[in-house]
Amino acid sequence: MERRNVSRQAGVAPDGQEDLEQEPAHRQGGLGDDKINVCILLFLYVLQGIPLGLAGSIPMILQNHHVSYKDQAVFSFVNWPFSIKLLWAPAVDSLFWRRLGRRKTWLIPTQYLIGLFMVLLSSSVASLLGEDGGHPNVYLLTTLFFCMNFLAATQDIAVDGWALTMLSRRNVSYASTCNSVGQTAGYFLGNVVFLALESADFCNKYLRIVPQEEGLVTLSSFLKFWGVIFFITTTLVLLFKTEKEERISDEIGIRDTYVKLYRILCLRNMWLMVAFLLTCKVAFAATDAVTGLKLIEAGVQKENLALFAVPMVPLQILLPFLISKYTAGPRPLSVFLTAYPFRLAFGLLFAALLWWTHQVKLESGGFPVYYYIVILSAFALQQVTVYGMFVALMAFFANVSDPAIGGTYMTLLNTVCNLGGNWPSTTALWMVDALTFKACSEPTLSCDTKELAAKCVESGHECLIRADGYYVETVACILFGFLWLRWGRGAVRRLQNLPPSAWKCPSHARMKMVV
Known part of the structure; x- marks a missing residue:
């Protein structure tokens, strides 16, 4: 990795952003060429919300398995990475491999790892939840989902920073909209949609003619599906999406950020x-x-x-x-x-x-x-x-x-x-x-x-x-x-x-x- 000087904190424009080049006059008004970039950002934020939504659905599933509230307290630690990401955000902003790109250096491996976590977890999540008759392994579930949310928080830092250069100056305000809408949509898919489709009662009542004992999806199949989506999306971004060169002459480094x-x-x-x-x-x-x-x-x-x-x-x-x-x-x-x-x-x-x-x-x-x-x-x-x-x-x-x-x-x-x-x-x-x-x-x-x-x-x-x-x-x-x-x-x-x-x-x- 190459260490460079930065001042941009996760998701916030640097003090020198006003120095960015002005857009040509003929491109002012509407999204223009940024339509594709807005769609990319929106989908990246949707992906970010999926593990968050799944982490929010697990306590409800555990409650049906009659775990103790101490176990629920243990699992609640999976929500902490987004609250403490400031601790490693300066490193994500400062360290990168020039050939890959400042933001892709972190985005690509974190998204591949999230996909890998989901695919591997899909094969054992049923036993971890105690659906085979055993007791839920809350500590291992907590560890795995904490790691997945840690990766999602790191992806958030990288995407927030990339949004500031991926979009043109006149459209950079759309970054916050992509963040809020995309992450909310992802959470909705990983939580509300998953719990509804996983419920046999809901599917039999609203989606099926012939009742069955299981829902349309299981947690295992849902994890595997989104794991594959993460792999495909990350590969497409790696191969076809390039980063704009960022001006770093006025930026400061990790040590100065902590100062x-x-x-x-x-x-x-x-x-x-x-x-x-x-x-x-x-x-x-x-x-x-x-x-x-x-x-x-x-x-x-x-x-x-x-x-x-x-x-x-x-x-x-x-x-x-x-x-x-x-x-x-x-x-x-x-x-x-x-x-x-x-x-x-x-x-x-x-x-x-x-x-x-x-x-x-x-x-x-x-x-x-x-x-x-x-x-x-x-x-x-x-x-x-x-x-x-x-x-x-x-x-x-x-x-x-x-x-x-x-x-x-x-x-x-x-x-x-x-x-x-x-x-x-x-x-x-x-x-x-x-x-x-x-x-x-x-x-x-x-x-x-x-x-x-x-x-x-x-x-x-x-x-x-x-x-x-x-x-x-x-x-x-x-x-x-x-x-x-x-x-x-x-x-x-x-x-x-x-x-x-x-x-x-x-x-x-x-x-x-x-x-």
Whole structure:
């Protein structure tokens, strides 16, 4: 590999982008020659979303195999690579083989490896999930999907950077559109479409005339199909798509990129911001991470739960535009604080809806139509509070990010924000079993451990849940949320009252004096 100087952080244009050559006048207006490039980018982002969607579907499949919530917590680590990709993004931007191309150096091997992972995994995923009668091998599943998402995150860094030179200057704004639309479509295919086609009940009800015992696809066949698509697509990109030569004279290297991060963290108010971001989502951990799994445990079919995403798509597209007019200005976090207590209230609402789920369940095992209408309405209303907080945070990040640091500043804030959502979710899943208290229907027996619970069942009795850890967690998280809100209001006031100069990074000379 060849090491070159860079300043472009993953997905963000470099400070010197305005120096790119102007497009000829006759090519201005419309996409022009960029139509093919937009299609290529869009499909690359779709491919990126496939492993993410599959990783999102595995917990629902595991829940049907009655794994513990600690196992679900272990598997939740597969979501972490996209939250910590800043750690290796400078290397992806800086190291490359000139003959292959700066972005293809990373794109080609990562996509081939993702395809290889999928093909190899397709031959053993059934046994790993315990479909042969054994217990799911959660740790090996976690390792494999973590590696696949690590590769997808690396591919994301390469594609984000390539988009800035693949598209002409006047069309570079389409890069973010390709990212959001493509990744969402890929996730939809790997999650919603897969779960629907994998379900025998769904296929027999909507897609078949003669009922069968299996769905139209299995996880094995789905993985193999997309593994082959990855191989074909990567080969076509390798052979037929060339990169434009990038200007690198004004760019800096890996070491200087990490120095930028250190300079940001030297700011006193940045530690208040980090504390704010790492704790603000603790109050929603049980609701966000556990509710869906509890609904499946209560009897809601996983494919029906996944299909809730379909009507959410237009809502998720419209909400940022509607909310953005309220977050414009110097105090966007005021919207964050306004939405916070309403999102807390949804924690209580979903706990009540889970209890109601058990009450309205039909003898056939299904649920009445009005049940799904109520649940879908609750999820839709919750999205208003979720996006209210999200858009407010993004607006604040844009306001305070020091332009002199380029995209590094914004990327760091986004990374911390993502971590602030991941670690509470993993912890919430891990603690559900520990906070659940069971008792054997026979008073002389116990269900305190797996061995004692098995003995209770073998004796012809059953373990009854006396206190569900989900409800315990929900109440604890909401209480924490109201306590956090008292501190959060003061923190927001201090952060929003800081002058712009407080967010400027110290110069190299000043840093040397501090050290």
